[in-house]
Amino acid sequence: MKMRSLIATALVAALPGVACAQEVTLSFAHWLPPTHPLQPTGFEPWIESIKEASGGRIAIDIYPAQQLGAAADHYDMARDGIADIAWINPGYQPGRFPLHAIGELPLMMSDAKSGSRAFDAWYRTYAPEEMSDVYYCMTHSHDPGxxxxxxxxxxxxxxxxxxxxxxxxxxxxxxxxxxxxxxxxxxxxxxxxxxxxxxxxxxxxxxxxxxxxxxxxxxxxxxxxxxVSSQAIVMNKDMVEGLPDDLRKVIDDHCTPEWTEKVVSGWVDAEAAxxxxxxxxxxxxxxxxxxxxxxxxxxxxxxxxxxxxxxxxxxxxxxxxxxxxxxxxxxxxxxxxxx
Structure with a gap:
């Protein structure tokens, strides 16, 4: 949550007769180049939908290409608040997420669109324990490699x-x-x-x-x-828990198996081509x-x-x-x- 957002909220709240509508600007870190198809076809529509559903009160700035840290560090960056949101590859930290690693077993997933939705639905049973120090949002896989x-x-x-x-x-x-x-x-x-x-x-x-x-x-x-290689979007837990109830619901509504298929579909098509x-x-x-x-x-x-x-x-x-x-x-x- 950016300092300017907190200051703006405080100033609005101080005005007589004006209700406080908290606004937040969040950072989203990933390690792909900004030209990668996942950004324009997946991340950006997801971010725009969050902005629209929040009435413009949640803005998300993207930091691609390892700008905030190395690819393997993105989970810890979200945990520690270096980034509010991070796109991670759990396989970059071998042994840390053994349940999630089922998505790495070869010769299993043939379709990454419906397969990502299925994987995400399955993993939600285990994510609260295996990724307990972050807010788990979604998991998806790329088109089979x-x-x-x-x-x-x-x-x-x-x-x-x-x-x-x-x-x-x-x-x-x-x-x-x-x-x-x-x-x-x-x-x-x-x-x-x-x-x-x-x-x-x-x-x-x-x-x-x-x-x-x-x-x-x-x-x-x-x-x-x-x-396939399976990636996930995770968020800083304190940031999510500190949101007002209505904004928290916006985040929850955008972290679902249905959304994971939406986010990954454009990338899957681009890879298959x-x-x-x-x-x-x-x-x-x-x-x-x-x-x-x-x-x-x-x-x-x-x-x-x-x-x-x-x-x-x-x-x-x-x-x-x-x-x-x-x-x-x-x-x-x-x-x-x-x-």
């Missing part, structure tokens, strides 16, 4: 001996299981890692290869919805056979076992949580292999 490489990649055997920039901790573990080595850098630094030879391939959704300028570095692509652009620009796409997919699934099987073990350690029934997640995706028509 895959491997993009300097050399052909068709089966898990092609990962052995390669350096891979993974999307998150679960993908890093998968790369290790397949005999590769992970090069851990945030998305904004991925192009440099590949251009300088520190990484041979990357896991990204299709459109982001162009957004981050990596299309000149990788020409071979595994053509299947292999994984990148696949055809790859084809148009002469890149090589390899469609895995049923045998190939079985090999990918077999190589990924330990990841689910490890996820369950990490969740059981928190005193939560991992099998029940997993089954509920699968059921939520299935109901939304977003479970891979069933739509």
């Amino acid at each position: 895959t491997f993009h490489s300097k050399e052909p990649v068709r089966t898990p055997a092609d990962i052995a001996g390669k350096n891979v920039r993974p999307a998150h901790a679960t993908m890093a573990r998968w790369v290790s299981l397949m005999g590769g080595a992970s090069v851990q850098v945030p998305a904004p630094e991925a192009r440099e890692a590949i251009a300088k030879g520190a990484a041979d391939m990357i896991t990204f959704p299709w459109g982001s290869i162009f957004i981050f300028g990596i299309d000149k570095e990788v020409k071979h692509h595994l053509d299947t919805p292999l994984y 990148g696949r055809q652009r790859m084809i148009d620009e002469g890149h090589t796409l390899y469609k895995p056979t049923a045998e190939d997919l079985a090999a990918w699934r077999e190589s990924a099987a330990p990841l689910t076992e490890e996820w369950m073990a990490s969740v059981n350690k928190r005193g939560i029934d991992a099998q029940a949580a997993y089954d509920a997640y699968v059921a939520s995706l299935r109901e939304a028509g977003a479970l891979m292999g069933e739509n």
Whole structure:
């Protein structure tokens, strides 16, 4: 809540016969470039809807491109009030959010629009405990991504001996299981890692290869919805709890499974369009056979076992949580292999 907002409120309240209508200006930090499609198609319409629903009393200023802090620090920035609102990738802090990490398991989500709504609805059961030091708003996933490489990649055997920039901790573990080595850098630094030879391939959704300028570095692509990376919007808890009841309701009404699908839909479409652009620009796409997919699934099987073990350690029934997640995706028509 900005100081100018507090001063303005105090001055209005001091005028005789004038009711106080508190106004707030909030900061929203994310680490994507401002040209990323999620800002104009997702963040900005969401912010405008909040402004309209509040009668203009809530304004939100966007701070993109790591202006307020590094990508991996955005959760703590919201917790500590460095930003009022932050867009985070929980996978940038491995082990901290084990339940949320179910969204990182490969070969599960096939449709990121309805899948994001399903994931968000499922995670709301667990967010109050796992993200207890912030106000949890929503979770969404990008359009399913895959491997993009300097050399052909068709089966898990092609990962052995390669350096891979993974999307998150679960993908890093998968790369290790397949005999590769992970090069851990945030998305904004991925192009440099590949251009300088520190990484041979990357896991990204299709459109982001162009957004981050990596299309000149990788020409071979595994053509299947292999994984998603799941992000969340969280807010400073004291800020939200300090809002008047009517403004708090505006925030609550904009932090729902329905809104998570609205926010992510434009980004999903933009990412999906990148696949055809790859084809148009002469890149090589390899469609895995049923045998190939079985090999990918077999190589990924330990990841689910490890996820369950990490969740059981928190005193939560991992099998029940997993089954509920699968059921939520299935109901939304977003479970891979069933739509």
